[in-house]
Amino acid sequence: MALLIPGKESPRNDIDIYLEPLIDELKVLWTSGVPTYDMFRQETFTLRAVVLWIISDFPAYGNLPGWSTHGKLACPHCNYKTESTYLKKGRKYCYIGHCRFLPMLHVFRRQMKAFNLSDEREQAPSPMTGWECLQRLSILQFKYGKTPRKEVEDKRPPPIPTVGPYKKHSIFFKLPYWEHLVLRHCLDVMHIEKNITKSLVATLLGIVGKSKDNLNARLDPKLMGMKSKLQRKFVNGKPKMSPGAYTMKPLEKELFCKVLASTKVPDNYSSNISQLMHVKEKIVNQLQQLGDPRATDDLVALANGPSKWCQRYKIFVCNRFKFKVRGTQSNRKYQNYGVFLQSDVPSYASLCDWNPVIGLVNYYGVLTDVFEIKYHIERIMVLFKCNWFDGISRNTGHGVKTDRYGFRLVNFNKISSPSDPFILTSQALQVFYVQDLIDIEWHVAIKTRPRDFFDMSSTHNHDPCDRQDVEQATGHNDEVRVRSDVDAQDFEEWL
Numbered sequence: 001m002a003l004l005i006p007g008k009e010s011p012r013n014d015i016d017i018y019l020e021p022l023i024d025e026l027k028v029l030w031t032s033g034v035p036t037y038d039m040f041r042q043e044t045f046t047l048r049a050v051v052l053w054i055i056s057d058f059p060a061y062g063n064l065p066g067w068s069t070h071g072k073l074a075c076p077h078c079n080y081k082t083e084s085t086y087l088k089k090g091r092k093y094c095y096i097g098h099c100r101f102l103p104m105l106h107v108f109r110r111q112m113k114a115f116n117l118s119d120e121r122e123q124a125p126s127p128m129t130g131w132e133c134l135q136r137l138s139i140l141q142f143k144y145g146k147t148p149r150k151e152v153e154d155k156r157p158p159p160i161p162t163v164g165p166y167k168k169h170s171i172f173f174k175l176p177y178w179e180h181l182v183l184r185h186c187l188d189v190m191h192i193e194k195n196i197t198k199s200l201v202a203t204l205l206g207i208v209g210k211s212k213d214n215l216n217a218r219l220d221p222k223l224m225g226m227k228s229k230l231q232r233k234f235v236n237g238k239p240k241m242s243p244g245a246y247t248m249k250p251l252e253k254e255l256f257c258k259v260l261a262s263t264k265v266p267d268n269y270s271s272n273i274s275q276l277m278h279v280k281e282k283i284v285n286q287l288q289q290l291g292d293p294r295a296t297d298d299l300v301a302l303a304n305g306p307s308k309w310c311q312r313y314k315i316f317v318c319n320r321f322k323f324k325v326r327g328t329q330s331n332r333k334y335q336n337y338g339v340f341l342q343s344d345v346p347s348y349a350s351l352c353d354w355n356p357v358i359g360l361v362n363y364y365g366v367l368t369d370v371f372e373i374k375y376h377i378e379r380i381m382v383l384f385k386c387n388w389f390d391g392i393s394r395n396t397g398h399g400v401k402t403d404r405y406g407f408r409l410v411n412f413n414k415i416s417s418p419s420d421p422f423i424l425t426s427q428a429l430q431v432f433y434v435q436d437l438i439d440i441e442w443h444v445a446i447k448t449r450p451r452d453f454f455d456m457s458s459t460h461n462h463d464p465c466d467r468q469d470v471e472q473a474t475g476h477n478d479e480v481r482v483r484s485d486v487d488a489q490d491f492e493e494w495l
C-alpha cells in the first residue's frame, strides 16, 4: 500500500493528484486482477483486491472524502442533519442534538433546562449512502490547486455552486465499488479522544486558559437565555462565576490527581508466560467443572487423579488477558491481578424451596496463585486461586456495593472465607481496581476488554463498563445545578 508523507505543507484537497496512480492500480486489482505466484502451492493465480474502507484522523477527513470538518455541518455522521449553533461570544460553532442518539424514552430527551431548552423528539440521523453522496456531488464544481492570484485580488470571485460542506469530488468514487460500500470511512479516534479528555480534565481542574468553562462560556448562555444559574453574576459590583456541578474544591482536585497518578491498569500488550516456578505442593482433590463428560479420554484421566506434582505460575495468559499474581508486581506500573467471574448460581427462597431460581452472579477477586495440574495421558488443568470479595452473591454483604452512578466497588478489607478459592482459567475475565481516596478501603472495579478482540455476536452486551442508571443518578431533576459549598470565582482570574 502506498504511503504518503506530506512535506512541510500538506497537499490538502490536492492529495487526490498524488493518489491517482494508486487508484488506477486498485481499479486493475478489482476488475482484471494481476497474476501472482503462490510460493506455497507453486502455482500462479489471479490476485484481486478491494479497499474496504479508509481510515484517517478528523482533519484528514476533510481532505480524503472532501467533507469539510469545519462550520455548521461539520459532523460527517449527521451530515446535512447536523444540528449546530454559533456562539457569538465564543466565536465558534457548537454541535447539539446529541440526545437524538438516545432511546426514545430516555430521560435526557425530556430534560429541557439541562440542555438547550427544547425536548428532543427526533430520531438519530443515518449516514448518507454512496448513491446519495454522488447525487449531491453531481452539481459540485471545484478546482484543484491554489486559487490564482488574480482571483484573490478580485475580492468577489464568481459564485461557485456548492453542495454544503463538500469541497471536492472524492477520488475514491472512481473505484467502481465505492458507492456501494456501506462504510467507506473510519475515523481514527486517537486525537479526538485525546482532545476531549484534555478539555474535560482541564475543565474539571479549572486550568486557566485550557478550561472550557471560561468567561465566554458564561456569557453565551445569557445571550441564548438559558442556564441562568451559571451566567455571570455581580457580587458587590464585581463579576463572579458561580461554581458548576463540575467545579471542584482544591482538596477534591488533589484527590482527583492522586487517583489518576495511582491508577494501575493491566498491560495487554505482551503474551509471554514467564517466571515459571516449581513447588512441591498438592492442591485440590476435586475440580469444580470437569468439561465435557462424554470425552472418554478426559474421564479416564480424571478417574486416575492428578499427578502429585504441579507447577505454579506468576504470570498466566488466558482468554486474551495477561494475569499476574498479586504481590509480584505491586511496585510496577501495571495492575494485572484483578479477576472477574460470572457464574450461574441457584438461589433458594428457604430450606424447603425445591424450585431454586438460577441467576447470573458477578464475583470480583484478586489473583493470588496459578496452579497447573497434570493428569495422565497429558491432560492439563490450570486453576486460578483467588481471594474473593465478600458479599457478592446478594449485594448485602460488606465487600461489594454499587454506588448511585452504577459503579461497582469492592472492599479490599472484606475477603470472603477461603473455602472455594479456585476457578478454571477459562472462566476468568479481567478487571482492574481504582482506589477511592475518600473511602480508602473501597476500590472501583473496572472491567477490561482484550485488546484487538472483537466479538461479532449480537446477543451479548460486550460493553466493558457496567450499565449506569442515569435516571437514578440525575433523579429526573431537570435543572442546572450549581454547587453551594464552593465559593464563586472572580472573573478577573480569567482575563
Ligand SMILES: [Zn+2]
Residues within 6 Å of the ligand: 075, 076, 077, 078, 079, 082
Ligand atoms: Zn453528529
